[in-house]
Amino acid sequence: MKRLVRGVSALALSAAFIGPVAFADEDAEDVTLYRVFVGDHEAGKVTAFDLNKPENRWTFETKGQNKLYSVNEGAAIVSVQSDDDAVNFINSGISLHSHGDHSDIEIENPAAVDKALTGPRPFHVIDHDGKIVINFDKGGYAEIVEAHELAHNEIESKQLKQARAHHGFVAPVGNGWVTTVASDAPVEGDAAPTRVGLRAVNEDGTPVGDIATCTGIHGEAFSGAYLAAGCKEGILTVTAGKDGPVTKMLTYAAELPSGETTGTLLGAKSMQVFLGNYGAKGLVVVDPVDEPHFRYIELPFRRVDFALDPANARFGYVLTEDGSLHQIDVLDGKLSKSAKVTEPYSMDGHWNDPRPRIAMAGDEIVMSDPNAGLVRRIAKDELKEVGTVEVEGKPYNIAVAGGSGKVHEGEEHDHAGHDHDHENHEHAHSHGDPQVYAGYFEDSQIKDRPLSDYAGDWQSVYPYLQDGTLEPVWEHKAEKGTASVEDIRAEYEVGYKTDVERITIEGDVVTFYKNGEPMKGSYAYDGRETLTYKKGNRGVRFIFKKTDGDAEAPQFIQFSDHKIAPEKADHYHLYWGDDRAALLDEVTNWPTYYPSSLTPQQIVSEMKAH
Incomplete structure (x- = not known):
């Protein structure tokens, strides 16, 4: 198996962006906090509690039984009530932001987002690339929610229409979209349409390619560069290509038990690998790149639920109906240890009967135990119970948010070299050399940078000013410093001013949003320019030229983000226009963008840390 390690934090819930330079802060407190959200099997409610202090508890009322999903790096919880045609959102109250050598954690009480989505039978949820996508099976559409809006207690969404209502999913892939496709119902009456495959579509749902056959397509997950889905024939993989999504069928290997298929997939965060079900008593490890693509794991009893460990990609965990929890060695493709953790829960009966569900919470596995009215805490290394939390009713579906980070006393830690003078807005720095950070460096230290350094979804800070x-x-x-609050505010009023409230960067496509309306262009690297300021320090602009796109999109864009070599941007100042040379003379207006996933309070903390 190819053991590809991708640039993702071991904490699956850590923020996706690398933060600014951080110097040692003796007042910073290390905090680990996981918050557990539990949906009741019978009542319309979600109970939330802090794992290390379960007396910190909150209850959220909903219309019906909840299927819970932790999304947007754990910043929010999606509550899907399929039988009651409703979707609610809860801000988890925990946000993490990586600073390379450490993460910061901000903790608030969880809070329900005021607005809910309603529609005919919501079901599958996909969380990828800043989009939360909910399929409405009986509506024939998917609702696309912008993840960053949830932190502002808002829901910004739009619908992608499907050709036919069916139990399926819609997912973003690269710069495009794919949707499952269904044929006519096989028989008259209420029989469900037959799912036949996957198709690339525009965001309005119009097809842009042929259907990739995947009979009975069900279950989907992302890992690394791949989207994977289960089919009758095998596992269909999807990657982003130059001309749109590229599909490939991994046909089930002959040595796998015949007559079985995969309908549920989990994607690893830091290895490019999937774990899927395969029949009632089996699991399959799927390598989308190297052969053998499939490694079968036989279970001693029928499977109840399974999960992957985001903090240690080598391991997963599966609960079987005899009440045993098993550790899965993904790399070796086998069960490595087992222990009894609850009373048996037979898989006979209805699929939605109350049975345990498991989720990862750092060094623990949390497991709902409906019959006992408990959430059990199980140490993942020893598979031993370390505690229980009573939950009123029948605890059923479960989701977790949280992680580890530093809490700074008053958030008043400071970094040298950032005063209100714009000469220090465009200085460069690196994580290893304070001189570079202050804007003093050799030309030999400067390296070309790709547009991918700035990939993501970004918000302007001007509205917050x-x-x-x-x-x-x-x-x-x-x-x-020596300037007054009024003088500093006035300078930044000029510096931050812009009517482009949001920018997204995916591949070579940069999309600018003015009043919610997009204009986009494809950009290629056009070199760099080193600028020298009055104080003698320097900064580097990395320049990209438009090669295609809307006429209104600028011909040139120039990034200044305090870095002089390839490294992920945590924020940036952007200059744009049609005159490359003239842009280099602009030093008073520097529209500034931070990740859209950050709350206003997080941005304030980040700015104070500069």
Whole structure:
């Protein structure tokens, strides 16, 4: 098996962006917190509690039974109520932001998002690339929700229409979309349409390619560069290609038990590998790249639920109906240890009968135990129970948010070299050399950078200046320097000013949003320019030229993000226009963008840390 390690934090719930330079902060406190969300089997409610202090508890009322999903790096929980045609969202109250050598954690009470989605039978949820996609099986469409909006207690969504209502899914792949496709119902009456495959579509649902055959397509997951889905024939993989999604069928190996298929898949976070079900008593490890693509794991009893460990991609865990929990060695393709953790739960009966569900919470596995009215805490290494949490009713579906990070005393830690003077807005730095950080470096240290350094979904900070959110930043800068709050605010009013409230960067496509309306262009690297400021320090602009796209999209874009060599941006200043040379003379207006996943409070903390 190819053991590809991707650039993802071992904490699956850590933020996707690498933060700014962080110096040692003796006042910072290391905190590990996991928050557990449990849906009741019978009542319309979600119970949330802190795992290490379960007396910290919250209850959220819903219309019906909940299937719970942790999304947007654990910042939010999606509650899908399929039988009651409703989808609710809960902000988990826990957000993490990586700074390379450590993560910061911000903790608040969880809170329900005011708005809910309603529609005929919501079911599958996909969380990928800043999009949360819910398929409405009886509506013939998927609702696409912008993940970053949830942190602002808002839901910004749009619908992708499907050709026919069916039990399926819609997923973003690269710059495009794919959707499952169904034929006519095989018999008259209420029989469900037959799912026949996957098709590339535009965001409005219009087809842009042929159907990739995948009979009975069901179950989907992302891992690395791949989307995978289970089929009668095998596992269908999808990757982003130059001309749209590229599909490949991995046909089930002859040595696998005949007559079985995969209908549920989990994707590893830090290895490019999938774990799927295969029949009632089997699991299959799927390598989408190297042969053998399939490794079968036979279970001693029928499977109840299974999960992958985001903190240690080598291992997964599966609960079987005899009440035993088994550790799965994904690399070796076998069960490595087992232990009895609950009373038996037979798999006979209805698929939605109350049975345990498991989720990962750092060094523990949390398991709902409906008959006992408990959530059990099980140490993942020893598979031993370390505690229980009573939950009223019949605890059933379960989701977890959280991780480990530093909490800074008052968030008043400071980094040298960032005063209100814009000369230090465009200085460069690296994580290893304070001189480079201060804008003093040799030409030999400068390296070309790809557009992927700036990939992601970004929000302008100008609205936060206008509504007063950034006032603590100006006060903090005034305390550290010689200028007044009023003078600092006035300078940043000019610096941050822009009518482009959001930018997304995917592949070579940059999309600018003005009043919610997109304009986009494809951009190629056009070199770099080193600028010298009055104080003698320097900064580097990395420049990209438009090769295709909307006429309104600028001919040139120039990034300044305080770095001089390839490294993921945590925020950036962007200059754009049609005159490459003239842009280099612009030093007073520097529209600034932070990840859209950050809350206003997180942005304030980040700015104070500069």
